[in-house]
Amino acid sequence: MNLFNLSLLLNGFPIKKAKSTLKRIHGKNEADFEAYILQKKKNIFNYHIQNNTFYQNIAKNATVTDWKSIPVMTKRHFQHPLSQRLSKDYTTENVYINKTSGSSGDPFVFAKDKFCHALTWSVIQNRFGWFGLDFNTSKQARFYGIPLDKKGYYKERLKDTLSNRHRFSVFDLSDAAFEKCLKKFKNTPFDYINGYTSAIVQFAKYLEKKNIVLKQVCPTLKACVVTSEMLFEMDKKLLEKQLDVPVVNEYGASELDLIAFQNPEDLWQVNSETLFVEILDQQDNILPNGEEGRIVITSLYNKAHPFIRYDIGDIGVLSKKSTLQKPILEKLIGRTNDIAILPSGKKAAGLTFYYITKSIIEDDGNVKEFIIEQHTAETFKVIYVSATAISEENKENIKIQMENYLEKGLTIIFEKQDKIERSKSGKLKQFRSLLN
Known part of the structure; x- marks a missing residue:
């Protein structure tokens, strides 16, 4: 045995x-x-x-x-x-x-x-x-x-x-x-x-x-x-x-x-x-x-x-x-609890935001990790860890792509941090809604 x-x-x-x-x-x-x-x-x-x-x-x-x-x-x-x-x-x-x-x-x-x-x-x-x-x-x-x-x-x-x-x-x-x-x-x-x-x-x-x-x-x-x-x-x-x-x-x-x-x-x-x-x-x-x-x-x-x-x-x-x-x-x-509810009432899988943002950030080359938070119906925060801040051009591209894929009028905030806190188990939750 x-x-x-x-x-x-x-x-x-x-x-x-x-x-x-x-x-x-x-x-x-x-x-x-x-x-x-x-x-x-x-x-x-x-x-x-x-x-x-x-x-x-x-x-x-x-x-x-x-x-x-x-x-x-x-x-x-x-x-x-x-x-x-x-x-x-x-x-x-x-x-x-x-x-x-x-x-x-x-x-x-x-x-x-x-x-x-x-x-x-x-x-x-x-x-x-x-x-x-x-x-x-x-x-x-x-x-x-x-x-x-x-x-x-x-x-x-x-x-x-x-x-x-x-x-x-x-x-x-x-x-x-x-x-x-x-x-x-x-x-x-x-x-x-x-x-x-x-x-x-x-x-x-x-x-x-x-x-x-x-x-x-x-x-x-x-x-x-x-x-x-x-x-x-x-x-x-x-x-x-x-x-x-x-x-x-x-x-x-x-x-x-x-x-x-x-x-x-x-x-x-x-x-x-x-x-x-x-x-x-x-x-x-x-x-x-x-x-x-x-x-x-x-x-x-x-x-x-x-x-x-x-x-x-x-x-x-x-x-x-x-x-x-x-x-x-x-x-x-x-x-199912990772659903974003937009100002128009439209619903979108939270990972949609993560995926759109990821495709642009990856090209930047210096971002190690990031997560997306929904703070209000129209406000989303991109929290990221990187050597240098995301360029203004990439920030603008992310906003444009989110409007193309989802809807206009969204506010995207970017916040650079030294480290992203993980759960006690060590898992990383890539999208989280703070509405509830």
């Missing part, structure tokens, strides 16, 4: 059973898979209706034979003590417990039964295997945050050791810190990079400035997996150029599972083995593939805690080429 799997087993997570279950799922043909999904949806709904008082109160008028009658759950439903939300025979002592990051504005504690959690890791290991990576043997360069309290810090460091990874802090993205990172890459046979998109992009910018290709420094490197933050196409090209390995985009949620993972054909393949993903409009109607809407997910295996038709708070599009067995996430637009 390898170290990572052994650590799961010792903590009560039946990883062998989970891997065997996943193998059986993968062995199903298309017709059998459709029957499997229908049965799993029915099973998980009936289980919680029969064994979970919390869910009984939410779905008292629903029937599994009419999937549309099952109410959509949101994070607001979970603003109750965890003990009140657990199913019969599950307690806080015999489940896996964690909490969401709170990036949506509605953080909460959640639970998974131990088999469900083991299955989550089985899916993750399967996806990394697409790129020749093994959690038990592949060495990981990890760009993540880390708790600063003593207990949390050493707990994460122990997990890093058990998981065969070295952690680089995302709280210091200075050239001096990246110089130390580069030295570690020169002396360590890393197999892959994994971590927050923004931090890895900053490292790539440092490499570009130094005219260094990381694969030449660390020849064992096979892939880079980015997660937790949006990956823009121009950033992906930068990473591919400076790292010289495949750049894999991961999309997941701690309370659910791995949701989508870029496959070797460069398609964002949705996890259909343990999740059922729907795209809904604002009236909870199911949208056909190809149309943009709210991402709503059912966890097919979590018996400890219901996540049935759960609105994760993101907006996306499933490709028209999707099948039930192999859904493809064509586009992830952003979070």
Whole structure:
């Protein structure tokens, strides 16, 4: 038994059973898979209706034979003590417990039964295997945050050791810190990079400035997996150029599972083995593939805690080429709470502002990081870190492009700072509205 799997087993997570279950799922043909999904949806709904008082109160008028009658759950439903939300025979002592990051504005504690959690890791290991990576043997360069309290810090460091990874802090993205990172890459046979998109992009910018290709420094490197933050196409090209390995985009949620993972054909393949993903409009109607809407997910295996038709708070599009067995996430637009409301009443995804601004700022060459804030309906602030101030010409170009893409009459303020504060987890929220 390898170290990572052994650590799961010792903590009560039946990883062998989970891997065997996943193998059986993968062995199903298309017709059998459709029957499997229908049965799993029915099973998980009936289980919680029969064994979970919390869910009984939410779905008292629903029937599994009419999937549309099952109410959509949101994070607001979970603003109750965890003990009140657990199913019969599950307690806080015999489940896996964690909490969401709170990036949506509605953080909460959640639970998974131990088999469900083991299955989550089985899916993750399967996806990394697409790129020749093994959690038990592949060495990981990890760009993540880390708790600063003593207990949390050493707990994460122990997990890093058990998981065969070295952690680089995302709280210091200075050239001096990246110089130390580069030295570690020169002396360590890393197999892959994994971590927050923004931090890895900053490292790539440092490499570009130094005219260094990381694969030449660390020849064992096979892939880079980015997660937790949006990956823009121009950033992906930068990473591919400076790292010289495949750049894999991961999309997941701690309370659910791995949701989508870029496959070797460069398609964002949705996890259909343990999740059922729907795209809904604002009236909870199911949208056909190809149309943009709210991402709503059912966890097919979590018996400890219901996540049935759960609105994760993101907006996306499933490709028209999707099948039930192999859904493809064509586009992830952003979070529903990252919507900008303009003076005319028009709504726009907040990342639209970030994307427009980014395309111009990147040409400037000296801006390291920036975020966009909405202060009033017509006022937006661009907070940025750079060696020198953005030129007046580029500021004017940004204002013109925002009016072209959105509407006229917007006020754009620019504020240069020495450092952009990240969340406690180390994530960078690229757009935030201060209206509410």
